[in-house]
Amino acid sequence: xxxxxxxxxxxxxxxxxxxxxxxxxxxxxxxxxxxxxxxxxxxxxxxxxxxxxxxxxxxxxxxxxxxxxxxxxxxxxxxxxxxxxxxxxxxxxxxxxxxxxxxxxxxxxxxxxxxxxxxxxxxxxxxxxxxxxxxxxxxxxxxxxxxxxxxxxxxxxxxxxxxxxxxxxxxxxxxxxxxxxxxxxxxxxxxxxxxxxxxxxxxxxxxxxxxx
Amino acid sequence: xxxxxxxxxxxxxxxxxxxxxxxxxxxxxxxxxxxxxxxxxxxxxxxxxxxxxxxxxxxxxxxxxxxxxxxxxxxxxxxxxxxxxxxxxxxxxxxxxxxxxxxxxxxxxxxxxxxxxxxxxxxxxxxxxxxxxxxxxxxxxxxxxxxxxxxxxxxxxxxxxxxx
Numbered sequence: 001x002x003x004x005x006x007x008x009x010x011x012x013x014x015x016x017x018x019x020x021x022x023x024x025x026x027x028x029x030x031x032x033x034x035x036x037x038x039x040x041x042x043x044x045x046x047x048x049x050x051x052x053x054x055x056x057x058x059x060x061x062x063x064x065x066x067x068x069x070x071x072x073x074x075x076x077x078x079x080x081x082x083x084x085x086x087x088x089x090x091x092x093x094x095x096x097x098x099x100x101x102x103x104x105x106x107x108x109x110x111x112x113x114x115x116x117x118x119x120x121x122x123x124x125x126x127x128x129x130x131x132x133x134x135x136x137x138x139x140x141x142x143x144x145x146x147x148x149x150x151x152x153x154x155x156x157x158x159x160x161x162x163x164x165x166x167x168x169x170x171x172x173x174x175x176x177x178x179x180x181x182x183x184x185x186x187x188x189x190x191x192x193x194x195x196x197x198x199x200x201x202x203x204x205x206x207x208x209x210x211x212x
Numbered sequence: 213x214x215x216x217x218x219x220x221x222x223x224x225x226x227x228x229x230x231x232x233x234x235x236x237x238x239x240x241x242x243x244x245x246x247x248x249x250x251x252x253x254x255x256x257x258x259x260x261x262x263x264x265x266x267x268x269x270x271x272x273x274x275x276x277x278x279x280x281x282x283x284x285x286x287x288x289x290x291x292x293x294x295x296x297x298x299x300x301x302x303x304x305x306x307x308x309x310x311x312x313x314x315x316x317x318x319x320x321x322x323x324x325x326x327x328x329x330x331x332x333x334x335x336x337x338x339x340x341x342x343x344x345x346x347x348x349x350x351x352x353x354x355x356x357x358x359x360x361x362x363x364x365x366x367x368x369x370x371x372x373x374x375x376x
Contacts, residue, residue, distance in 0.1 A: 010332075010364075011336050014336055014337050018243075020310065020312065021239065022309050023253075
């Protein structure tokens with residue numbers, strides 16, 4: 001069998017296999033496909049990081065014994081500062097004027113500084129990222145350009161699910177959905193077919209959690 | 213992106229059109245490389261995020277080739293990233309679609325690593341030369357040739373079963 005024949009046969013079969021890929025299926029928000037062993041790996045990783053953080057905090061505490069620094073500096077647990085945005089905005093958001101949408105975003109950023117950081121700093125300086133610096137909470141690009149009317153905000157659905165799993169905080173993801181819902185008004189529609197599906201997935205998931 | 217736009221409406225529309233034109237095709241290619249449609253969807257999303265950062269692409273760049281190259285790089289890097297951060301979930305592939313379409317070829321592809329699958333898809337399906345694949349994936353041409361030779365050897369038995 002010559003290489004040419006190999007290539008032709010392989011090309012045909014690869015092409016047929018490619019055509020079989022189901023590209024338009026809806027992706028669930030939190031799939032039931034997280035295998036126990038991976039969940040265990042996540043837990044183990046988080047536990048290890050938690051121990052490291054405690055050790056670092058204790059070490060810093062031991063080296064700074066001034067009265068000022070010995071004051072309680074306990075951080076709120078993830079999600080505890082979140083205010084249910086349902087009380088502020090309806091979601092999905094109605095179509096708003098440009099000024100109205102900007103005001104909504106500003107208001108949400110004020111209420112949810114952690115998510116605001118994720119947007120404005122490219123996911124820097126938020127607890128989830130500190131826990132796993134290579135696991136970006138959101139893959140969001142150039143969100144600041146919403147000011148320049150040229151917004152490109154692409155959300156990695158995988159990262160969103162991961163953020164939820166790692167935070168274990170439904171409030172976090174609700175708030176994210178609110179912020180993303182507002183941002184959507186600036187986004188090119190075609191680019192965000194998937195994004196819209198993700199938001200719908202969020203909505204369905206949260207609704208199912210509420211019913212439980 | 214924010215500073216580079218003179219006519220952002222035109223650029224935005226062009227990017228949206230590119231998305232419409234190439235998205236499904238890109239997901240299909242990436243699914244073959246990573247073996248998982250959901251991951252391929254995310255990688256395609258990330259690829260378009262990169263495209264948005266560099267949009268508009270230079271006039272001498274072919275959109276499809278640019279996307280295929282970036283997508284393949286991301287597919288390989290994602291696996292490296294997940295290996296490095298062992299606690300990150302790696303989804304088990306749900307490949308019923310592949311098993312229904314061509315289980316033998318799917319099984320044979322499964323024996324190859326991602327880089328080799330990427331090189332195979334890029335050369336056989338997309339018409340990249342070995343030099344171009346080497347440049348795209350950051351390896352010498354000889355390495356690509358070696359990957360492809362191994363891939364062909366591994367797949368040869370499957371190809372022999374192809375009905376005439």
